[in-house]
Amino acid sequence: MLGILRRKLACNGNSAAPMTVRDALNSALDEEMSADPKVFLMGEEVGEYQGAYKISKGLLDKYGPERVVDTPITEAGFAGIGVGAAYYGLRPVIEFMTFNFSMQAIDHIINSAAKSNYMSAGQISVPIVFRGPNGAAAGVGAQHSQCYAAWYGACPGLKVLAPYSSEDARGLLKAAIRDPDPVVFLENELLYGESFPISAEALDSSFCLPIGKAKIERIGKDVTITAFSKMVGYALQAADILAKDGISAEVINLRSIRPLDRSTINASVRKTNRLVTLEEGFPQHGVGAEICATVLEDSFEYLDAPVERIAGADVPMPYAANLERMAVPQVDDIVRAAKRTCHRTSALAATA
Amino acid sequence: MAQLTHRTPAVLKPISASFAATRHLTTASTTPITVETSLPFTGHNIDPPSRSVETSPQELLKFFRDMALMRRMEIAADSLYKAKLIRGFCHLYDGQEAVSIGMEAAITKKDCIITAYRDHCLFLGRGGTLLETFAELMGRKDGCSKGKGGSMHFYKKEGGFYGGHGIVGAQIPLGCGLAFAQKYSKDENVTFAMYGDGAANQGQLFEALNMAALWDLPAIFVCENNHYGMGTAEWRAAKSPAYYKRGDYAPGLKVDGMDALAVKQACKFAKEHALKNGPIILEMDTYRYHGHSMSDPGSTYRTRDEISGVRQERDPIERIRKLVLSHDLATEKELKDTEKEVRKEVDDAIAKAKESPHPDPSDLFTNVYVKGMGVESFGADRKELRAVLP
Numbered sequence: 001m002l003g004i005l006r007r008k009l010a011c012n013g014n015s016a017a018p019m020t021v022r023d024a025l026n027s028a029l030d031e032e033m034s035a036d037p038k039v040f041l042m043g044e045e046v047g048e049y050q051g052a053y054k055i056s057k058g059l060l061d062k063y064g065p066e067r068v069v070d071t072p073i074t075e076a077g078f079a080g081i082g083v084g085a086a087y088y089g090l091r092p093v094i095e096f097m098t099f100n101f102s103m104q105a106i107d108h109i110i111n112s113a114a115k116s117n118y119m120s121a122g123q124i125s126v127p128i129v130f131r132g133p134n135g136a137a138a139g140v141g142a143q144h145s146q147c148y149a150a151w152y153g154a155c156p157g158l159k160v161l162a163p164y165s166s167e168d169a170r171g172l173l174k175a176a177i178r179d180p181d182p183v184v185f186l187e188n189e190l191l192y193g194e195s196f197p198i199s200a201e202a203l204d205s206s207f208c209l210p211i212g213k214a215k216i217e218r219i220g221k222d223v224t225i226t227a228f229s230k231m232v233g234y235a236l237q238a239a240d241i242l243a244k245d246g247i248s249a250e251v252i253n254l255r256s257i258r259p260l261d262r263s264t265i266n267a268s269v270r271k272t273n274r275l276v277t278l279e280e281g282f283p284q285h286g287v288g289a290e291i292c293a294t295v296l297e298d299s300f301e302y303l304d305a306p307v308e309r310i311a312g313a314d315v316p317m318p319y320a321a322n323l324e325r326m327a328v329p330q331v332d333d334i335v336r337a338a339k340r341t342c343h344r345t346s347a348l349a350a351t352a
Numbered sequence: 353m354a355q356l357t358h359r360t361p362a363v364l365k366p367i368s369a370s371f372a373a374t375r376h377l378t379t380a381s382t383t384p385i386t387v388e389t390s391l392p393f394t395g396h397n398i399d400p401p402s403r404s405v406e407t408s409p410q411e412l413l414k415f416f417r418d419m420a421l422m423r424r425m426e427i428a429a430d431s432l433y434k435a436k437l438i439r440g441f442c443h444l445y446d447g448q449e450a451v452s453i454g455m456e457a458a459i460t461k462k463d464c465i466i467t468a469y470r471d472h473c474l475f476l477g478r479g480g481t482l483l484e485t486f487a488e489l490m491g492r493k494d495g496c497s498k499g500k501g502g503s504m505h506f507y508k509k510e511g512g513f514y515g516g517h518g519i520v521g522a523q524i525p526l527g528c529g530l531a532f533a534q535k536y537s538k539d540e541n542v543t544f545a546m547y548g549d550g551a552a553n554q555g556q557l558f559e560a561l562n563m564a565a566l567w568d569l570p571a572i573f574v575c576e577n578n579h580y581g582m583g584t585a586e587w588r589a590a591k592s593p594a595y596y597k598r599g600d601y602a603p604g605l606k607v608d609g610m611d612a613l614a615v616k617q618a619c620k621f622a623k624e625h626a627l628k629n630g631p632i633i634l635e636m637d638t639y640r641y642h643g644h645s646m647s648d649p650g651s652t653y654r655t656r657d658e659i660s661g662v663r664q665e666r667d668p669i670e671r672i673r674k675l676v677l678s679h680d681l682a683t684e685k686e687l688k689d690t691e692k693e694v695r696k697e698v699d700d701a702i703a704k705a706k707e708s709p710h711p712d713p714s715d716l717f718t719n720v721y722v723k724g725m726g727v728e729s730f731g732a733d734r735k736e737l738r739a740v741l742p
Contacts, residue, residue, distance in 0.1 A: 077525050078559075080528070080556060085536070112526055120719075124514065127722075156729070181722050
């Protein structure tokens with residue numbers, strides 16, 4: 001039922017048959033590798049295993065082992081090799097089995113990739129994509145559940161993308177591969193199997209989405225909810241529930257963590273006067289903290305209520321199912337926060 | 353612009369007369385001379401090349417001049433640093449010149465070199481100019497990185513020089529990535545990934561070597577063993593300081609890094625090997641006269657006697673001077689004149705670099721991205737300073 005709801009809400013006019021995020025990513029990789037011989041995929045199990053999450057299924061057979069390269073379990077090494085290949089002019093797509101393992105390679109992402117174009121005053125550009133699942137899955141525990149959007153989103157020189165739907169996955173991955181700068185592409189394991197309607201336009205091999213532009217997934221007028229990745233689905237569900245209580249929520253799918261689409265966010269808050277930021281990751285110094293700061297700086301007079309942040313709990317991810325449920329945002333949390341932003345106004349009216 | 357004279361192919365061709373050159377450089381012959389290296393090579397899992405190196409009067413005179421230029425450049429940088437015209441980090445290469453010079457004699461600009469932060473002379477060897485060096489060190493617009501990189505971030509992509517890296521050991525996987533790309537592109541060229549004895553213990557070296565060996569990448573690992581990783585002597589940092597053996601399954605060669613001809617022979621050998629068989633390690637036994645950087649006097653962890661001993665016995669420039677004199681290729685006076693010329697070139701370049709302006713304030717925001725897409729960026733006070741990224 002929720003799946004149908006999501007499909008209706010995410011529908012973009014002309015829909016062809018629905019497509020899973022997995023197939024969207026696979027088709028994007030396939031098309032970009034076909035179009036440009038400099039594009040290659042490297043990572044653990046991307047070849048013979050067909051991809052740890054089957055994202056690269058069929059690519060080894062189609063493109064061969066020089067272009068779909070299975071690596072040993074040595075992230076620092078192969079991330080560095082990828083960056084070096086990008087220095088030379090190739091277009092690597094480096095897969096981290098999850099972004100938790102990117103921490104082993106983070107020096108290469110930041111110091112070797114993100115900063116090189118600047119330090120070399122434009123001589124050494126780094127057209128690389130680092131991609132893989134990010135954030136919580138289900139029951140995988142503390143070391144396998146962290147969201148890295150805030151950390152990578154802080155770094156100048158990087159572009160950081162977080163797709164939600166299949167259209168996002170296709171359009172943003174193709175844009176990322178074609179982009180001349182280093183891109184961190186944060187997928188979500190639990191979204192891989194989700195189906196979304198996809199337009200004929202989005203299925204075209206030239207389809208790209210602009211980097212740095214958010215999408216208004218649902219237009220509303222009472223409160224702005226910003227979200228990215230899996231949380232977009234939760235925000236849409238919360239919006240349905242809020243609608244029953246007469247609260248019209250505008251849901252913004254960020255799509256791009258860096259550059260952050262500050263103008264779309266601010267324009268929305270200037271319209272609704274209320275903000276709830278939503279993310280799965282740790283709350284301190286999170287993506288929501290940046291969004292709140294930017295709205296306070298640029299749209300202070302428009303706010304009718306304090307900004308609200310819904311984020312993952314400020315604890316390492318527990319394993320037990322009930323604790324895990326408490327450690328990530330649930331739809332109820334979003335609804336409650338949105339109501340707080342609205343009730344604050346009516347509470348003030350009541351005491352006046 | 354003053355820069356190193358470039359090695360001509362084996363055919364008799366005069367060097368461009370635009371370089372200030374001694375009479376001997378333009379007329380020196382290319383008839384081969386065979387010289388024995390000071391020491392034999394030691395191999396690990398490989399038969400080492402012969403000690404007999406083919407060279408020529410022209411090459412030996414060029415070695416002398418180029419190393420004298422590098423030496424003079426680094427000494428001048430020392431003075432500029434003390435005069436506070438160079439800030440931050442400054443890691444000097446004097447003593448190690450033979451590694452750069454010998455390597456350049458064996459390779460082309462299509463081969464790639466990547467190194468860490470002791471990069472000024474390697475940059476020069478790859479075709480960088482003195483002006484680009486001094487201007488970059490002083491943070492000026494005419495620097496090779498337009499003043500935005502500094503001492504540790506020199507690059508010359510068209511010369512096959514990929515930096516210039518501040519994080520110890522990171523350059524090694526990056527170098528293997530360059531080699532990966534060369535093989536992918538079917539370029540028939542190699543990459544020399546250079547690192548010190550300090551970096552030789554980094555895990556990422558072994559990760560990269562493993563992949564280079566698995567995939568037969570044309571990667572040559574060059575350990576410039578100057579025996580001190582900052583202030584830590586090799587025997588205190590490495591259980592096994594036989595760095596040429598540390599590749600285990602990858603072959604290695606130990607080379608007298610103060611002997612430019614030995615370096616040349618080893619690099620030539622390594623290039624042939626890497627193109628056919630994948631990675632090989634070259635350990636260059638070398639020495640730095642300066643401390644780790646300009647903030648290190650270099651005497652708290654080694655004796656002055658050791659430093660002066662190496663200078664007496666093994667200095668790379670003196671070795672070539674003796675060869676040139678013993679083969680009667682130039683007189684003492686001619687060599688001294690070369691040193692004077694080189695000194696003048698360096699002084700001229702410094703004067704010119706001092707005139708180069710600092711970068712425009714707007715350059716704070718350039719090159720963050722290749723494709724900025726009109727994204728906004730901010731200064732310290734974002735209500736005061738905002739910019740649109742080009």
